[in-house]
Amino acid sequence: MIAIADYGVGNLFSLKSSFAAIGHEVTVTADADALRAADKLILPGVGAFRDAAAKLDSSGLGAVVREEATAGKPLLGICLGMQLLFEKSYEYGEYEGLGLLPGEIRPISDVIPRDLKIPHIGWNSLSLKKDSPLFRFIRNGDHVYFVHSYYARTDERLVAATAEYGAELTAVVGLNNVYGCQFHPEKSGEVGLNILRAFCEET
Amino acid sequence: MITKRIIPCLDVKDGRVVKGINFKGLNDVASPVGLAKYYSSCGADELVFYDITASSEDRRIFTDILRETAANVFIPLTVGGGINTVEDFDRVLKCGADKVSVNSGAIRDPGVIEKAANRYGDQCVVLSVDIKRVDGVFRVFAKGGRENTGMEAVSWIKSCVDSGAGEIVVNSIDTDGVKKGFDLEMLEAVCEAVSVPVIASGGAGKTEDFLTLFKALPKVDAGLAASVFHFGEIRIEDLKREMARNGIPVRI
Numbered sequence: 001m002i003a004i005a006d007y008g009v010g011n012l013f014s015l016k017s018s019f020a021a022i023g024h025e026v027t028v029t030a031d032a033d034a035l036r037a038a039d040k041l042i043l044p045g046v047g048a049f050r051d052a053a054a055k056l057d058s059s060g061l062g063a064v065v066r067e068e069a070t071a072g073k074p075l076l077g078i079c080l081g082m083q084l085l086f087e088k089s090y091e092y093g094e095y096e097g098l099g100l101l102p103g104e105i106r107p108i109s110d111v112i113p114r115d116l117k118i119p120h121i122g123w124n125s126l127s128l129k130k131d132s133p134l135f136r137f138i139r140n141g142d143h144v145y146f147v148h149s150y151y152a153r154t155d156e157r158l159v160a161a162t163a164e165y166g167a168e169l170t171a172v173v174g175l176n177n178v179y180g181c182q183f184h185p186e187k188s189g190e191v192g193l194n195i196l197r198a199f200c201e202e203t
Numbered sequence: 204m205i206t207k208r209i210i211p212c213l214d215v216k217d218g219r220v221v222k223g224i225n226f227k228g229l230n231d232v233a234s235p236v237g238l239a240k241y242y243s244s245c246g247a248d249e250l251v252f253y254d255i256t257a258s259s260e261d262r263r264i265f266t267d268i269l270r271e272t273a274a275n276v277f278i279p280l281t282v283g284g285g286i287n288t289v290e291d292f293d294r295v296l297k298c299g300a301d302k303v304s305v306n307s308g309a310i311r312d313p314g315v316i317e318k319a320a321n322r323y324g325d326q327c328v329v330l331s332v333d334i335k336r337v338d339g340v341f342r343v344f345a346k347g348g349r350e351n352t353g354m355e356a357v358s359w360i361k362s363c364v365d366s367g368a369g370e371i372v373v374n375s376i377d378t379d380g381v382k383k384g385f386d387l388e389m390l391e392a393v394c395e396a397v398s399v400p401v402i403a404s405g406g407a408g409k410t411e412d413f414l415t416l417f418k419a420l421p422k423v424d425a426g427l428a429a430s431v432f433h434f435g436e437i438r439i440e441d442l443k444r445e446m447a448r449n450g451i452p453v454r455i
Contacts, residue, residue, distance in 0.1 A: 013299045017274040047324055117370070117398055119326055122250055122424065123206045123454040127306050143206065143454040145279060147326050164204055187301065189243065 002200060003038030006030045007059045010046035015078070018186040022193050024200045032064045039172040040203065041065060041073060045080030049089040049105060049150070052080055053097060063191050066098050074203040075100070076134075076176045082173065082180030083152060091150050100178050103154025111151070112166035122181075124163040124171075132160040133202035134181075137194035142196075144171070144181075144188035151182065180203065206452045207417050208248035208425035210281075210402065211432040213238060216255045218264040220433070231249055232433075235268050239276045242432070246441040248454060251304065251427065254284030259365070273299020281329055285335055287311065292319045301453050302328040303373060307345045309363060310352055320367025325399075332360060335376035341389060348376045356389075357396045361452025364397045369373065371397060372427060375405040385416045385426070394422040410442050417451045419441045425429035 019026040056062030067141040069075040089105035161172035185192035214221040283304030323395040341356035375386030407428040
């Protein structure tokens with residue numbers, strides 16, 4: 001069973017439905033024991049880093065996710081959920097993340113030309129940089145749906161895929177059993193479903 | 204590279220899509236969920252559901268349909284029609300919408316944009332504007348294009364972007380239904396004024412109209428249309444293939 005951590009940010013209806021569409025059972029839960037009992041974990045997230053980090057902390061679910069991932073349970077962070085895996089973010093201040101991955105969350109305006117629109121929104125192609133179990137059913141150049149104004153600046157060895165938007169923005173990260181997608185696989189059509197399926201079946 | 208988006212718009216009334224024809228493999232052309240799945244499989248980059256119902260009973264049917272669509276279609280979904288308050292945003296977002304489009308509601312109460320943007324983020328708030336030239340000036344029209352508000356369109360759009368609108372749908376009343384192409388002059392004026400994504404609407408009659416749009420105005424992010432897709436006059440697969448052949452970045 002895969003558990004989606006419900007710590008009170010955003011609507012998890014589409015994400016839950018996307019797992020149903022690929023025939024994998026999920027539970028959306030705010031219960032620590034249910035997260036501990038699950039085979040794999042999903043950390044979703046939309047909105048501001050500060051609010052989400054605070055909710056992860058106050059709900060106690062952040063600590064559970066960190067413990068379980070540290071113990072080796074496969075974990076996939078999605079969008080803001082991916083950003084929360086890192087050490088800290090500079091979104092409207094400086095806030096601590098779960099620290100499961102080395103690196104920090106920075107505004108994309110730091111690295112992209114000024115004439116490009118922010119947020120980076122829409123379908124962009126993935127440039128696969130290294131092998132990842134998540135890529136088992138997709139190809140280099142496949143398109144996925146992004147909506148974000150901040151990006152993960154991290155060790156190049158963690159970056160499994162990037163998307164070109166005036167700079168090479170981190171799109172997929174992976175370190176051992178911890179994975180993250182900056183884009184929304186649940187909104188990325190067949191390609192997105194195939195990435196979720198790979199997380200279910202290949203990690 | 205970020206791609207140009209092609210967006211079919213579905214008008215939904217009493218739980219049915221208002222206009223459309225039969226496509227191969229699609230039995231019930233008026234089923235919103237069926238049509239949404241069909242468009243998604245053809246390569247639509249996003250869908251707009253427009254609620255043109257009036258009664259609260261119909262509104263409940265609409266949200267049921269929205270939920271069913273979001274459970275079956277995995278591309279971004281924007282919802283418009285009858286959006287006046289933050290509670291309306293909440294109602295459709297809970298049913299699986301990703302973005303909410305506000306038009307007359309923002310004219311009545313411009314504060315709704317800022318309130319919604321603060322709660323859900325700018326990327327969630329789409330401003331849709333019906334614009335018509337009156338004595339050579341772009342004017343904002345309300346109530347489905349029937350009423351001249353007297354407001355100048357570009358300054359209205361700029362003020363809404365300042366309040367938090369994250370995307371603008373420009374509907375040209377002058378070109379809508381004429382099928383002679385998008386309103387390039389109007390779109391250019393908007394693109395020059397704002398730095399958020401601009402979606403062109405009104406006037407598409409054939410594939411070439413989309414090619415002209417994206418070639419003439421590289422700042423336009425997406426093209427939206429309804430009847431030309433519903434009546435099969437433009438097939439999305441063919442359109443995107445032609446866009447790619449013409450060097451326009453597109454997801455195939």
